[in-house]
Amino acid sequence: MSDTSGDEMSSRRGTILYEAHNLALGQGTGISTYVRTLAQAAGHLGYDVDGLFGVERGLARSQGRLNEVLAFDAVADSELMTPLESLWRNIRYPFNALGGLQAVELPHSGLVVGSFVETLKLFRRAFAVTRLLDVSVMHFRIYGRLARVKAVGTPILFHATHPIPLSVKGCPNIYTIHDLVPLRLPYATLDNKKYFYRLLMELARKADHIVTVSEYSKRDIIKHLGVDERRVTNTYQAVDIPATLMARNDDEVADDLARRFGLEPGGYFLFYGAIEPKKNVANLVDAYAASGSNLPLILAGGGGWQNRVELRKIRDERFTNFRIDGPVIRRERQVRRLEYLPRDQLVSLIRGARAVLFPSIYEGFGLPVAEAMTLGTPVVTSNVASLPEIAGDAALLVNPHSVEDIARGISAIEADSDLRAELVARGRNHARRFSPAAYREQLQQLYGTL
Numbered sequence: 458m459s460d461t462s463g464d465e466m467s468s469r470r471g472t473i474l475y476e477a478h479n480l481a482l483g484q485g486t487g488i489s490t491y492v493r494t495l496a497q498a499a500g501h502l503g504y505d506v507d508g509l510f511g512v513e514r515g516l517a518r519s520q521g522r523l524n525e526v527l528a529f530d531a532v533a534d535s536e537l538m539t540p541l542e543s544l545w546r547n548i549r550y551p552f553n554a555l556g557g558l559q560a561v562e563l564p565h566s567g568l569v570v571g572s573f574v575e576t577l578k579l580f581r582r583a584f585a586v587t588r589l590l591d592v593s594v595m596h597f598r599i600y601g602r603l604a605r606v607k608a609v610g611t612p613i614l615f616h617a618t619h620p621i622p623l624s625v626k627g628c629p630n631i632y633t634i635h636d637l638v639p640l641r642l643p644y645a646t647l648d649n650k651k652y653f654y655r656l657l658m659e660l661a662r663k664a665d666h667i668v669t670v671s672e673y674s675k676r677d678i679i680k681h682l683g684v685d686e687r688r689v690t691n692t693y694q695a696v697d698i699p700a701t702l703m704a705r706n707d708d709e710v711a712d713d714l715a716r717r718f719g720l721e722p723g724g725y726f727l728f729y730g731a732i733e734p735k736k737n738v739a740n741l742v743d744a745y746a747a748s749g750s751n752l753p754l755i756l757a758g759g760g761g762w763q764n765r766v767e768l769r770k771i772r773d774e775r776f777t778n779f780r781i782d783g784p785v786i787r788r789e790r791q792v793r794r795l796e797y798l799p800r801d802q803l804v805s806l807i808r809g810a811r812a813v814l815f816p817s818i819y820e821g822f823g824l825p826v827a828e829a830m831t832l833g834t835p836v837v838t839s840n841v842a843s844l845p846e847i848a849g850d851a852a853l854l855v856n857p858h859s860v861e862d863i864a865r866g867i868s869a870i871e872a873d874s875d876l877r878a879e880l881v882a883r884g885r886n887h888a889r890r891f892s893p894a895a896y897r898e899q900l901q902q903l904y905g906t907l
Contacts, residue, residue: 470503471613472581473904474628476621477508478590480576487824488635491670492618494695496579498897502904507610508580509560511589516561525564528585529573554596554604558623560584562609584609590621597622598652603663614907616668620656629665629907636670636821636843637677638735645734645819647763657682666907670694670822673843690903694822695896696831696888702804703832713805718755718795720809725753726867727810727834729803732761732768732794735819737839737857742770742792744816744863750871753790754814757806759797807832812870812877815839816857823847827891830884835877837866851883
């Protein structure tokens with residue numbers, strides 16, 4: 458259950474049901490971070506917060522605590538569907554949501570343990586629908602309308618945290634559209650563009666309200682989806698780093714970097730995020746090479762897609778050095794990729810970097826920029842899309858399409874300590890607009906008008 462305090466405890470304001478499917482994914486995503494901070498903020502504002510998730514296993518109300526087990530059950534490779542089973546599922550899809558999707562409440566009994574179970578404690582109640590995303594998407598593709606979730610309590614509001622063809626009857630339905638990347642950069646994503654376009658146009662017509670995360674994205678939604686500006690609200694995103702991580706001193710961070718990664722504070726550059734086309738990692742790696750920097754470049758994050766070129770550049774032998782360490786010759790990589798990292802390790806990497814490099818070609822918000830500024834790390838980022846808005850005057854802006862310009866930015870931020878100090882000071886001040894308190898104020902203004 459979300460924490461509340463002070464005046465926030467004086468009265469509850471009703472229940473908000475959040476579509477929170479991304480929280481159930483195995484690794485963190487930008488949207489899962491958004492869901493978490495959104496639910497926490499609503500709880501602080503005095504709302505009861507419920508969550509709606511998709512699971513793989515079949516659930517039934519009569520199964521009680523067994524549902525809690527089945528909701529987190531692993532799906533082994535040996536259980537992948539045969540062609541016949543896949544055909545049967547597809548045959549059933551047109552009918553699965555006709556009468557409404559049945560959500561089953563998951564008990565908080567404590568029987569199942571693990572990090573995701575702890576995440577569910579954000580919510581007063583957690584509801585699950587078997588194959589929620591698959592069934593709702595297929596329903597929309599066949600019938601051209603949103604799938605309806607049968608009543609789960611009496612929410613005063615249903616808030617979908619990303620574009621999804623779901624609705625809840627009896628309360629306002631609002632949808633967060635983070636950006637229009639699949640439409641603005643169709644060559645940079647693997648989304649089904651026809652489906653995505655039709656869904657966004659349907660939400661533009663049917664949603665009671667649309668939420669987004671920057672003024673840039675708001676303008677995109679108004680212009681390209683034809684939504685009246687009175688039906689779109691920009692709340693930005695919150696940067697909510699746990700107090701325990703913010704409180705760690707420099708010595709603790711330095712020790713963490715040395716033990717886990719063999720790095721020194723200020724001794725490397727950092728990019729973090731998925732390796733995907735819009736992140737512009739290929740140009741970043743080329744620019745790093747052109748800068749002539751001797752500091753390692755660390756690329757941290759989970760998987761990605763359409764990234765064979767980027768991965769080949771990362772593995773290039775030109776980034777291999779050999780160092781004599783006593784009687785041992787050690788092979789070291791100047792460009793290193795780290796897979797998905799827990800939050801505490803990523804925060805250490807951000808705090809210790811000479812600078813965070815984030816020359817993305819398109820972002821609806823650009824959370825790494827705001828996080829780095831909050832943690833007191835200089836930033837080099839792009840001069841396009843929402844990134845100048847999020848960075849303000851607190852980052853070094855470069856042309857993401859120019860390897861030479863990115864290289865100049867890397868060289869400048871590496872060599873000029875006064876520039877770094879100035880950007881750190883500006884960044885901490887600018888990042889206040891993305892604080893949890895500022896976010897709660899924006900959220901309350903939004904919910905107060907619905």
